[in-house]
Amino acid sequence: MVVDKDAKQSAGKQDLVHLAILLAIALAIGVYLIATTVLISKDGVFYIEQAQKFSSDPLGVVKAHPPGYPFLIFIAHKYAALFSNGSSAQAWIYSAQSITLLCRLLALIPLYFIGKLFVGSKRSFWAMLILVMLPYPAKIGGDVLRDWPHILFLAVGFLLLLEGAKKGKWWMFGLVGLTSGIGYLIRFECAQLVLYGVLWLSLGLLRPNGNLNRSKLVSALIILAIGFAIPAAPYIKTTGKLMPPKLQNLIESLNENAPSFSRLQAERVQEKQIGNHNQLCIATSLPGAIAKAFGKLVERISEHLMYFFAPVLLIGIYFCFRDKSITKKVVRFFISIFIVLNIIMMMLLHYKHGYMSRRHCLPLITFAIFYIPVGLDASASWLGTIFSKDRLHSVQNLQSWFFVLLVVGLVVCTPKLLLPIRIEKKAYKLASQWLMENTTPKDIVAVPDKRISFYAERKGLIYGKNIPEQAKYVVKIVADKNEEPNFGTSARQGYSGWVDKREKEKRIVVYKLL
Numbered sequence: 001m002v003v004d005k006d007a008k009q010s011a012g013k014q015d016l017v018h019l020a021i022l023l024a025i026a027l028a029i030g031v032y033l034i035a036t037t038v039l040i041s042k043d044g045v046f047y048i049e050q051a052q053k054f055s056s057d058p059l060g061v062v063k064a065h066p067p068g069y070p071f072l073i074f075i076a077h078k079y080a081a082l083f084s085n086g087s088s089a090q091a092w093i094y095s096a097q098s099i100t101l102l103c104r105l106l107a108l109i110p111l112y113f114i115g116k117l118f119v120g121s122k123r124s125f126w127a128m129l130i131l132v133m134l135p136y137p138a139k140i141g142g143d144v145l146r147d148w149p150h151i152l153f154l155a156v157g158f159l160l161l162l163e164g165a166k167k168g169k170w171w172m173f174g175l176v177g178l179t180s181g182i183g184y185l186i187r188f189e190c191a192q193l194v195l196y197g198v199l200w201l202s203l204g205l206l207r208p209n210g211n212l213n214r215s216k217l218v219s220a221l222i223i224l225a226i227g228f229a230i231p232a233a234p235y236i237k238t239t240g241k242l243m244p245p246k247l248q249n250l251i252e253s254l255n256e257n258a259p260s261f262s263r264l265q266a267e268r269v270q271e272k273q274i275g276n277h278n279q280l281c282i283a284t285s286l287p288g289a290i291a292k293a294f295g296k297l298v299e300r301i302s303e304h305l306m307y308f309f310a311p312v313l314l315i316g317i318y319f320c321f322r323d324k325s326i327t328k329k330v331v332r333f334f335i336s337i338f339i340v341l342n343i344i345m346m347m348l349l350h351y352k353h354g355y356m357s358r359r360h361c362l363p364l365i366t367f368a369i370f371y372i373p374v375g376l377d378a379s380a381s382w383l384g385t386i387f388s389k390d391r392l393h394s395v396q397n398l399q400s401w402f403f404v405l406l407v408v409g410l411v412v413c414t415p416k417l418l419l420p421i422r423i424e425k426k427a428y429k430l431a432s433q434w435l436m437e438n439t440t441p442k443d444i445v446a447v448p449d450k451r452i453s454f455y456a457e458r459k460g461l462i463y464g465k466n467i468p469e470q471a472k473y474v475v476k477i478v479a480d481k482n483e484e485p486n487f488g489t490s491a492r493q494g495y496s497g498w499v500d501k502r503e504k505e506k507r508i509v510v511y512k513l514l
Contacts, residue, residue, distance in 0.1 A: 011121065015112070018125040022108050026132045026141075029417065030101040033142030036420035039428055040093055044144025045454045047073060048092045063239055068186030069146035072099045089457050096144040103149040104141035107366075108132070110155040115370045117162055117331050119320075123373035126406065131369045135416040136304050136358050143421060146186050147362050153183030154363060157193040158334070165200050166330045168211030170220040173197055177227025184232045189363070191232075192341060196334060197224045293350035297343065300361045308412045309372055312405070316375030317368075338367055376405050427497040427508045431475055432456040434495035434510055439473060446471035467513075474511045490514045 050061050051073035061067050076099035077092055084091070108128055115124025131137060141148045157179035164172030176197050183190030201224070204217045212220065235241075302310040320332075342364045350356045380401035387397075432455035435445060445453045446463045452475050453460020461468045467487050476485055477499060485491065491511040499506045 014121060015116070018121065018128075019109060019112060022112065022125070022128050022132060023105055025129070026105055026108060026138075027101075029132065029138050030104065030142050032418075033139060033421055034094070034097045034101065037093075037097065037142065037422070038420050039422040039425040039451055039455075040097075040144045042449070042451060043146075044093075044096065045450050047144055047146065048089075048096055048454075051077065051096070052092065059238070062235065066185050066187065067235070068182070068184075069149055071185075072103075072149060073144075075099075089454055093144065097142060100143065100145060100148055101141055103152045107148055107152040107155050110152075110159040111366060114155065114159050114162065114367075117166075117328070118335060118370045119374060123377075124370060126373040126376070127370045130309065130372055130406075130409065131366060133410050133413045133417060134304060134306065134309075134365070135413055135419075137362060137365060138417055139421050140359060140362060145359065147359050150183060150187040150190060151363060151366055153179050153186065154190050154193065155366070157183065157190070158196075158338070158367075161193060161197055161200075162331060162334060164220070165211070165334070166328070168216075170212055170216040171223065173201070173220040174223035174227040177224040178230060179227075181228040181231035184228070185235055189345070191228070192338075194224060194228050195341075196337060197221075199337070200333070289351050290347065293347040293356070296350050296356045297346050297361070300356055300358050301365065304358055304361060304365045305372075306409070306412050306416070308409045312375035312379060312409075313368060313371050314375070315378050316371030316373070319374050319378050320371055335367065335370075339364065342367075376402050379405055424500045424502075426501075427499045428452055429455060430497055431495055431508050431510055435473065435475075438494060443472045444468070444470045445473045445475060447475045448477055449475075472513055474513060476509050476511065478507050478509055479505065485509075485511060487511070487513060 046065075047070050050065060050067070050070035053061050054071065054074040058067075061070055073092070073096045077095040080086070080091065080095050080098075108131075111131070112124050112128050115127050118124070119127070157176050160172050160176045160179060163169065164176065176193055180190050180193035183193075198221065201212075201217050201221050204212055205214060208214065208217075301313075305313060346356055346360060346364070349360060377398075380398050383401045383405075384397045428449065428451060432452050435452070435456035435458055439445070439456070439458060441458065444459050444461060445456065446467050447453045447460045448463070450460055450462060461471060463471075463474075467474055473494070474485075474487060474491070478485070491513050493509060494512055495510040496507055498504050499508050
C-alpha cells in the first residue's frame, strides 16, 4: 500500500516536470511568434470584428457565427483594457493572439494525460514535445484562429470520456456533454464527443462490460445529452442551426441527387437502349474523387509533420495495432473511432468543396501524434540492429538512436518554426502603415484583402472588377510595374512595394482617386 502511494507520488512529480518543460517551451515559442507576426489570417479579422460587436449587438454575433471564439477574444480584450487604454487594431490583435496561445498551452495538459493513457508518460512527453515544435500547429496557436480553443475543449472532453469509460464513472459523461457543448459554440465538430459517448454506452447496453450496469449506462446517456444541451440548446434555438453549414449542404445535395423509384425505372429502360456508358462514368468518377481526397489528406498530414515524421507515424500506427499490449482496450476504441471519423470528415469536405487546409487536419495531428514515439522506438531498434554487431549492443544503443532521430526531426522543424507568420505578406503591412499615416479616419479604402484596411484602421470595402464609388483610395495588386489602372477617374500613386521581395513578381500599389 505504501509502495503504491510512493509510486503514484513519484509519477505525479514526473508528470509535473514534464508539463512544466512542455509549457515553458510552448510559451517561449508562442510569445516569439506573436511578437514577430507580420500579418494575421483573413479569418482572424472576421473574428476580431465579431468580438468588437459583442458590446453593441451580441445577438447579431450569435446569429452570424458560432460565438465561442469571438467571445473569448472579447473577454481577453476586456482584461487587457484593465492595464491599458489600448483600443487600436493592434491591441485587439494581441488580445486575440494571447487567448489563442493560452488555449494552446492549456490544451497540452489534457493531451499529455491522454497520451499517458495511450502510450505511457515517457512517450507522451516526447509526443507533446514534437507537437510543440511542429511549425504549422505552433503558428496556428500564435495566430487569430479558433482551432486551438476548439482542440482544448475537444481534448478535455476526450480525456473525461476515457476516464469515465475506463473507470466506470457514469457521472463523468455529464461533464463530457457539458465540455462538448461549450466546444460546440467554438466549432460544431466538438459535438463528435457526444457521438463517441453514445456509441460506447449503447454498446455497453448491448454487451455489458462490467464497469457500468444497465441503470448507470442509461443514466450516463441521459446526463450526456443534458450536459450537451445546457450550453448548446440556447444557441441552436436562437440560430436554428444544429449541424455545420457545410455538412448540412452536403446532406441536402445528397438528398437532391438521390434518385426516386420512378426515376430509377426510367433510367433502367434508357440504359437498355443506350448501354451502360453513363454508369461507367459515375463508377469511375467516385473512386477518383475519393482517391484525390485521400491524396490531399496524406499531403496535408505530411506537411504538418514536415515529411520527416510522416513515415515514423505510419510505423507507430502499425506497431500499436499489431501489439495490443501497447494500448488498453478502452483507449484503443476511442482513438481508433476518432481517427476514422475525422478522416471521413476531411475526405467529405474535399469531395464536396474541393479543398482541405492544414487547419482542418490539426485535430487529426494532435490525437495521432502519440504514435510517433512508438515509431521512433521501432526505427531506433531497427537502426541499432543494422549498425550493431551484437544484439546486446543494439539494445544498449536503442536510446541513442531514438534521440538521434528525434533531434534530426526537431532540427528539420526549426527553420520554418522560427520564420515569422506570413513574412511573405510584409508589403501588406507596409501599405497599411502608409494608409494610416497618409489618410484620415473618415477615408474609405477599396482593398483586395480586408486585412490591409483593418491594420490601417480605416473602413475597407472589398472590390472585384468595379471600384466602389465611396472609395477615396484603392489598393491594387499589379503584375506589371508599368500597368496603368483604369478606375474611371484619374488617380495618383501613393505607395508601391513588392508583395514578396524574394520573388519580385507582383507589386502592391496604393492609389489616391482624384
